[in-house]
Amino acid sequence: MLPSLGYGILVITMLVSIYSVSIAIYGETTKSAAMVESARRAMLLTLPLITAASLILIYLLINDRYDVEYVWSVTNRTMPTYLKITAWWGGQPGSLLFWSWLLSVFTASVTLRKWDRDRELLPWVLVVTGITLTFFISLIVFFENPFKLIPAGVQVPLDGRGLNPLLRHPGMIIHPPAQYLGFVSFTIPFAFAIAALITGRTDDRWIRITRKWTLWAWLFLSLGLVLGMRWAYDVLGWGGYWGWDPVEISALMPWLTGTAFLHSVMIQEKRGMLKHWNMILIILTFNLVIFGTFLTRSGVLSSVHAFAQSEIGPLFFIFIGATFVISFALLIHRWEDLKSGTEMKSMLSKEALFLLNNLLFLSLLVISFWGVIFPLLSELFTGSKVTVGPPFYERATGPVWGALMLLMGIAPLAAWGRSTLKTLGRAIWKPALAALLAPILAFSVGIRNWVALISFTLIALVITVSIREFWRGARARSRKSGGNFFIELWNLIKRNRRRYGGYIIHISMVLMGIGIIGIEFFQTDTQQHLAIGETIEISGYTLRYDRLDQFRHEDGRLITRGEMTLSKDGKFLETLAPRFDLYPDGQPMTIPAVRSTLVDDVYVILVNWEGITAESTPFKVYHNPLVKWVWIGGYLFVFGIFIAVGSDEERKKV
Amino acid sequence: MKKLNILTLFIILLSLFSVNTVAAQGGGDISDDEVNAIASELFCPVCENTPLDVCETQACKQWRELIRLKLSEGWTDAEIKQYFVDNYGARVLAEPPKEGFNLLVYFVPPAIILIGAVILFRAFKEWKNDNGEKDAPITEASPKSTRETSNPKDDYLAKFEEELRKRE
Numbered sequence: 001m002l003p004s005l006g007y008g009i010l011v012i013t014m015l016v017s018i019y020s021v022s023i024a025i026y027g028e029t030t031k032s033a034a035m036v037e038s039a040r041r042a043m044l045l046t047l048p049l050i051t052a053a054s055l056i057l058i059y060l061l062i063n064d065r066y067d068v069e070y071v072w073s074v075t076n077r078t079m080p081t082y083l084k085i086t087a088w089w090g091g092q093p094g095s096l097l098f099w100s101w102l103l104s105v106f107t108a109s110v111t112l113r114k115w116d117r118d119r120e121l122l123p124w125v126l127v128v129t130g131i132t133l134t135f136f137i138s139l140i141v142f143f144e145n146p147f148k149l150i151p152a153g154v155q156v157p158l159d160g161r162g163l164n165p166l167l168r169h170p171g172m173i174i175h176p177p178a179q180y181l182g183f184v185s186f187t188i189p190f191a192f193a194i195a196a197l198i199t200g201r202t203d204d205r206w207i208r209i210t211r212k213w214t215l216w217a218w219l220f221l222s223l224g225l226v227l228g229m230r231w232a233y234d235v236l237g238w239g240g241y242w243g244w245d246p247v248e249i250s251a252l253m254p255w256l257t258g259t260a261f262l263h264s265v266m267i268q269e270k271r272g273m274l275k276h277w278n279m280i281l282i283i284l285t286f287n288l289v290i291f292g293t294f295l296t297r298s299g300v301l302s303s304v305h306a307f308a309q310s311e312i313g314p315l316f317f318i319f320i321g322a323t324f325v326i327s328f329a330l331l332i333h334r335w336e337d338l339k340s341g342t343e344m345k346s347m348l349s350k351e352a353l354f355l356l357n358n359l360l361f362l363s364l365l366v367i368s369f370w371g372v373i374f375p376l377l378s379e380l381f382t383g384s385k386v387t388v389g390p391p392f393y394e395r396a397t398g399p400v401w402g403a404l405m406l407l408m409g410i411a412p413l414a415a416w417g418r419s420t421l422k423t424l425g426r427a428i429w430k431p432a433l434a435a436l437l438a439p440i441l442a443f444s445v446g447i448r449n450w451v452a453l454i455s456f457t458l459i460a461l462v463i464t465v466s467i468r469e470f471w472r473g474a475r476a477r478s479r480k481s482g483g484n485f486f487i488e489l490w491n492l493i494k495r496n497r498r499r500y501g502g503y504i505i506h507i508s509m510v511l512m513g514i515g516i517i518g519i520e521f522f523q524t525d526t527q528q529h530l531a532i533g534e535t536i537e538i539s540g541y542t543l544r545y546d547r548l549d550q551f552r553h554e555d556g557r558l559i560t561r562g563e564m565t566l567s568k569d570g571k572f573l574e575t576l577a578p579r580f581d582l583y584p585d586g587q588p589m590t591i592p593a594v595r596s597t598l599v600d601d602v603y604v605i606l607v608n609w610e611g612i613t614a615e616s617t618p619f620k621v622y623h624n625p626l627v628k629w630v631w632i633g634g635y636l637f638v639f640g641i642f643i644a645v646g647s648d649e650e651r652k653k654v
Numbered sequence: 655m656k657k658l659n660i661l662t663l664f665i666i667l668l669s670l671f672s673v674n675t676v677a678a679q680g681g682g683d684i685s686d687d688e689v690n691a692i693a694s695e696l697f698c699p700v701c702e703n704t705p706l707d708v709c710e711t712q713a714c715k716q717w718r719e720l721i722r723l724k725l726s727e728g729w730t731d732a733e734i735k736q737y738f739v740d741n742y743g744a745r746v747l748a749e750p751p752k753e754g755f756n757l758l759v760y761f762v763p764p765a766i767i768l769i770g771a772v773i774l775f776r777a778f779k780e781w782k783n784d785n786g787e788k789d790a791p792i793t794e795a796s797p798k799s800t801r802e803t804s805n806p807k808d809d810y811l812a813k814f815e816e817e818l819r820k821r822e
Contacts, residue, residue: 237708238705238708239708243703243705245703246703301702347778352778355774355778356774359767359770359771359774362767362770363763363767363770366763366766366767366770367763370759370762370763370766371759374750374758374759375745377758378750378755378756381755382754382755384743384744384745385743385744385745386744386745386747386750386756386759387697387703387744387745387746387747387748387749387750388749388750388759389697389703389705389748389749390748391748391749392748392749392759396763525687525690526686526687527686527687527690528685528686528687529686588710590710608710609709609710609711609714609715610686610715611715618686620686
């Protein structure tokens, strides 16, 4: 009964969404405000509808309704309630429903905004978001129904299969929603961009309206990436957080274009330039969002042949193709209207450097995109599968990341409009000199890798330049007003949140860079079979193997837990207990034990796959220098976005 | 395709049972680190995107034992990798071999980026030429002369305030 109700609601949602799209187009062509209003309300209605369907699914998940296929496939009786709820996005049909729910949350809230000043955009925003919503809901209704019952006549199973153990981690509670939020929320700026193209409102109104949406979207996308990295580090047990896996890259790609977009819209706001380019970037970002969902949902990643077998793969392909063609056709149609009067004056002006930044981000995109699709092309054209793995990406993107850091060091000092080598040089020499301390310090502690030394210099440059901007601004203000430096610093940030939030984000990025350099250049590892009492030495640390326990957890998994004493120079530091969990369904999980400091991480895993015996236990130890800075940068990054996303005090009335 | 994979897997597993006993005798002095040094540069031939050194399947374990055996027989890194390529195809390498169709993976991105850079550079030049003549002298001369005489700190404040004003 309940499953049928849930499915019925989804069918109705699909119809309501189709109604909204058609009536919005009809209302716009017949100039009927009432029709458009009806479309708006219909769109609003999709939220309670999808919410109801989702609540029904959650109810079924919590109550172990194994007569529903989806519930059976992602939960079992031993799972705690919170995990049963997160199983909502633990499988294909559920995660599509979750995607749609988020989209309708965003769409509904955007329809509730004040439309007085830009009424003409409304119908087209409804059309774009409505079509996207219809697409996802129809995938659920026709192909991936989470309410599908087990075949009639089959006995209802007593227990479910349970959630994939890898997903049974607190990180999994936030990582997928954050990632999806980031994906979905880019729909809104895209919808406004398309609405601007269709209506011919080619000023920067659409950018101003969607500025916050874009920042929030970017926040969630970034958060999703960082949380995913953290989850991989804590759960996957291979000593790292980023493996250049196609799924990771598909989440990175919209982030790259989104970041380029965030920068280049500032040029349009300030100088009225690059209107075409901003359109291209937001169209690309939205397409990459769908492409990312497509890559992870279609099976195409495992093989082109899996794609052909997947029911929804080809539909995604058509949707992306159609969006791409229609968006660019509209852009070309409006090409002349988007031309701007102001032009670039200096190669060293802030806008010119922003463009360079865009070129670099797009370079990263080209490398990532090509790396992801090349194995598919190879399989398609030559019949042989190849792997494009980390060495390719590291070599290709390394210099680009470096150039981006250099730009982060220079661009904040360049002026809008005009800037010369002389003015720039005058602004940069002091911070540059201070930044040289970093490589000197690194050299003195024994670092000889020249790429790392250059990177540390660039990181220090970004930090000194950014901090100096705060310092100069606050000092100038406090001199003028005679007020307290710190109060003026706060006022300074409040008056121009985007700019100073941006600097905080720059600092956070390079702090993450410190961790990335640490792991890229200085990670070491060793694997050894130990008998109790034996030790492993790594980078000055000693790990003594003390004991091994094996016991069954109440949820049925068999836990094998090793205990090691970590010491340095004979001094006891910590007891580390790496673990290996074997779930009743045979799924293994390797949980590392980590001692993390600002200087380095000691990361130990029990190498269960090499076979644990009473005589000898295999351990793998990684020494990961500086990796904690990745997470510190991540926290600061989120803080920076919160600063940037707030309203400037002076602008609140606008 | 899938059938073939399972078949090869089966044959490997079968053959490795015998290998294993040999490995226990012959590869004993080869350390895990030596094995992993090679395994980390290879990808599991049957799973998706999993480096061989951290792959948890039984098949991968046997492949690592195979590496140990080959090392103990005096094979070089390159020979062992070639052995894997010959048996399981180029997908076991972390990067496509630099030949034939695969060359595209290395040449296309730089080519596109280069084209992008050229377009950007030409656009810069065009923009500058449109405006440069009437604006350039001002940039160089007038602000500088005032700047040199005035107090640099006041100048910064003025510029700063002006920028904030522009934003409002």
